[in-house]
Amino acid sequence: MSLEKKDDYDHDAWLKEKDLTPIETVFLTALVWLDKRLRIVDYLELLETLYYRANLQMPKSHTEQYDLDNKFWYWYPLYSLGFLSVIAYLVASISGALLGFYYSPSTAGAVAAGDATAAYDSVVLILQDLQFGYMLRSIHRWSAQFMVAAVFLHMLRVYFTGAYKEPREVNWILGVVLISLTLLFGFSGYVLPWKQLSFWAAQIGVEMALATPLVGEWAAQLMFGGFTLGQATLVRMYILHVFVLPFVVTALIALHVGIVWVQGIAEPH
Ligand code: HEM
Incomplete structure (x- = not known):
């Protein structure tokens, strides 16, 4: 479920169209309310991109690289x-x-x-x-x-x-x-x-x-x-x-x- 970000996008109509559970409605209404005022979806996406960039640089752990699962020296x-x-x-x-x-x-x-x-x-x-x-x-x-x-x-x-x-x-x-x-x-x-x-x-x-x-x-x-x-x-x-x-x-x-x-x-x- 992705929220399109366009200035003329009608969030309320989009919410009504969907068949949402009460928890999803509360969550999405809050998100839409905040997004209209503070553009938080943009910032969340920015954070997500940063997170993935940072983790891309993360080297594989020794265990992953040499497939050391279940070996007794796993813990080093x-x-x-x-x-x-x-x-x-x-x-x-x-x-x-x-x-x-x-x-x-x-x-x-x-x-x-x-x-x-x-x-x-x-x-x-x-x-x-x-x-x-x-x-x-x-x-x-x-x-x-x-x-x-x-x-x-x-x-x-x-x-x-x-x-x-x-x-x-x-x-x-x-x-x-x-x-x-x-x-x-x-x-x-x-x-x-x-x-x-x-x-x-x-x-x-x-x-x-x-x-x-x-x-x-x-x-x-x-x-x-x-x-x-x-x-x-x-x-x-x-x-x-x-x-x-x-x-x-x-x-x-x-x-x-x-x-x-x-x-x-x-x-x-
Ligand atoms: C305040 C002192 C020190 C702190 C807090 C510290 C912290 C760390 C940490 C957390 C690691 C990750 C791997 C591991 O935990 O074994 C590491 C790796 C390393 N440390 Fe230290 N260290 C200190 C002092 C030293 C000293 C005195 C040396 C050597 C003269 C040294 C050389 C290295 C090297 C070469 C690595 C890379 C090891 C590897 O890739 O296996 N460190 N250090």
Whole structure:
């Protein structure tokens, strides 16, 4: 049953002519009413065309291509690691955004070395006083660690199935950038509570940066706001963790998955 679209077309006569069930009458009357006012049939057709164009580009799944139905290796569990990384990233992002309401990136309050700071106190507040705070923080930490593990195992899967070979080199290189940024996400987050472990991890970071030939001092200044740790370090780690990395990593993951979508999953070599 197709609705012809002509300006002088008499929809009402067309509706009466047909032998329609009550549900069809309600549906078509609503459609005709909307179409007369908002041309929705044109837009629905446009959406349909877009849908088919998009799906035409969709490569056949591995299962379809090699007719793997009913084979025990149909599921390829290890092929889900990339997707699991995406899920872990989403969980970490949402729980992190919620933690952001309570965390304070400030070293205020520390008079002598080892004193608790506002940053540390805000984490203690989340753990002890906030409803579901302990759970929220645990979800954030577990999803972050899960993501690091999943990304690493995903990389091994790609390596051992030879999926990095032509024509997927670009995605491999993007992956190398992504795993580095995932680790930077972890490192910057680890520093935020500004407890002993955070402080000394950051100290190792400064010294590693300083040990870099030629650009060492510049890199330490850029990343840590100087050669000794303080407020500038914490704010840099904070901005990196909650502002810079989320945008960059989200964009790169979208590009990475977009390329997988266009190229299709590699067959095992
Ligand atoms: C944030 C980190 C990452 C995310 C979210 C991610 C996500 C994904 C997803 C969803 C796929 C589809 C296939 C699958 O799930 O196995 C995929 C494929 C791929 N990934 Fe990643 N990935 C990440 C990191 C990496 C790393 C570290 C590498 C390698 C250095 C890499 C290289 C590739 C390649 C080459 C493919 C194509 C594999 C094929 O066609 O079989 N990715 N990625």
